[in-house]
Amino acid sequence: xxxxxxxxxxxxLDYIQHEDxxxxxxxxxxxxxxxxxxxxxxxxxxxxGGTIVLGxxxxxxxxxxxxxxGEDKINNFxxxxxxxxxxxxxxxxxxxxxxxxxGESDRLLxxxxxxxxxxxxxxxxxxxxxxxxxxxxxxxxxxxxNLEYAKNAIHYEDGxxxxxxxxxxxxxLLREYQKRIEAEDVSIEQMLxxxxxxxxxxxxxHLTNAAVLLFAKNVRQFYPNCRIRFIRYDGTSAKVGTxxxxxxxxxxxxxxxxxxxxxxxxLATQFREFTALNPETGLFETVPEYPEFAWQEGIVNAVTxxxxxxxxxxxxxTMYDDRLEIESPGKLPNVVTVENIRETRFxxxxxxxxxxxxxxxxxxxxxxxxxxYADMKGFFLDQPEYSEPNxxxxxxxxxxxxxxxxxxxxxxLQNLGEALWHDLDDLERQxxxxxxxxxxxxRTDLEKHLGKSNRTVIKRINHLMxxxxxxxxxxxxxxxxxxxxxxxxxxxxxxxK
Numbered sequence: 001x002x003x004x005x006x007x008x009x010x011x012x013l014d015y016i017q018h019e020d021x022x023x024x025x026x027x028x029x030x031x032x033x034x035x036x037x038x039x040x041x042x043x044x045x046x047x048x049g050g051t052i053v054l055g056x057x058x059x060x061x062x063x064x065x066x067x068x069x070g071e072d073k074i075n076n077f078x079x080x081x082x083x084x085x086x087x088x089x090x091x092x093x094x095x096x097x098x099x100x101x102x103g104e105s106d107r108l109l110x111x112x113x114x115x116x117x118x119x120x121x122x123x124x125x126x127x128x129x130x131x132x133x134x135x136x137x138x139x140x141x142x143x144x145x146n147l148e149y150a151k152n153a154i155h156y157e158d159g160x161x162x163x164x165x166x167x168x169x170x171x172x173l174l175r176e177y178q179k180r181i182e183a184e185d186v187s188i189e190q191m192l193x194x195x196x197x198x199x200x201x202x203x204x205x206h207l208t209n210a211a212v213l214l215f216a217k218n219v220r221q222f223y224p225n226c227r228i229r230f231i232r233y234d235g236t237s238a239k240v241g242t243x244x245x246x247x248x249x250x251x252x253x254x255x256x257x258x259x260x261x262x263x264x265x266x267l268a269t270q271f272r273e274f275t276a277l278n279p280e281t282g283l284f285e286t287v288p289e290y291p292e293f294a295w296q297e298g299i300v301n302a303v304t305x306x307x308x309x310x311x312x313x314x315x316x317x318t319m320y321d322d323r324l325e326i327e328s329p330g331k332l333p334n335v336v337t338v339e340n341i342r343e344t345r346f347x348x349x350x351x352x353x354x355x356x357x358x359x360x361x362x363x364x365x366x367x368x369x370x371x372x373y374a375d376m377k378g379f380f381l382d383q384p385e386y387s388e389p390n391x392x393x394x395x396x397x398x399x400x401x402x403x404x405x406x407x408x409x410x411x412x413l414q415n416l417g418e419a420l421w422h423d424l425d426d427l428e429r430q431x432x433x434x435x436x437x438x439x440x441x442x443r444t445d446l447e448k449h450l451g452k453s454n455r456t457v458i459k460r461i462n463h464l465m466x467x468x469x470x471x472x473x474x475x476x477x478x479x480x481x482x483x484x485x486x487x488x489x490x491x492x493x494x495x496x497k
Contacts, residue, residue: 043136065106291375
């Protein structure tokens, strides 16, 4: 005898009989009218999905079973999502064998209704419901419109802006766009109309949301969420209160056609550089903290594909010592997952995406994502990570700073040999690792790096010189005197600048 659902293991027989109804499950008696299931099915499908358990009385929670109502009604229950809703939501039926309250062998029928990500599920009489807590609620008016935007049943970018006028758009941006699409021989108004940015509603012309988001002089006036917030933390985690470790908090607020350039300019000033010894030239060269394409494409994708209907949300770029996170409002459409994002194309905002493509910003999404993976690999960094926290899409790029530090020690050890490496004290090893990765250092550099006094550092330097591990550059009275490693052989060294 089965003790619960195989499709949703949480739904044990004990759970579905004794737990209170909630956002994810509801129980009904088999005596319940089939047609009355329609609002409940719509509600679950438009929310996060859920299971309807048929065969348990609502109030007394008795195990009545479904056999007593006959196979015809049972089949009607099973077909209810198909017969009573439009379009039909994804669902599965399942039976659980039980002993009913009369001591007879019987069954419960479970209808597992799956969440509809990109379309609204309505009842056949054209009503729309949403599961909120343990209740179903009919959605009307503005709430229904917001749900449609969230489900991508209509595109937010194609909705009209009731307040913006053509005079609120940036003429320079419009002229540049005209030039790109070779439409300089027509007026700006004609171009906006031809491209679907200016539409007729109730006998009046209105700009679309896309037009204002793309071309506004002051986008904040209409869409305060059209911004990128950059936060940089000192360390690898965010702290609060007296330990708060935010060292940068900067907002970048421009229309879409400017925000990508402006964010690239600003972020480029925030990244550190690594130094590397080129084994072919024997010279130290600078290496970016992250591949330029990877973080720039992450920004472009966030701006292009975010959910602009989520009015309280903005793109958040967070920089830690060991990683960069780019978080964009709106989950991936149901055809795209974090697993198949390299191969699957989508566009939440096809109009905005088209314009950015025409302006030379956007590639097909999967092409750009593929190169992010390739460039991270080419820098010997961990592959990028995509996740979907809190109704958003997050790209995480790791710089492997700890791995790089470990590699410094490994390279230094390889250069010195194990026997000599183990004869050094901890400070001397830190000096060797630092100088191996940087190609050299002054006494002041080493004092800052080690956090030690002049006397302590000079003592270690002299010992390392006696061992033939390092050599001086310049006279001992020269204030600019520095030291460098004596390499046994050319090896590729990686470090932090």
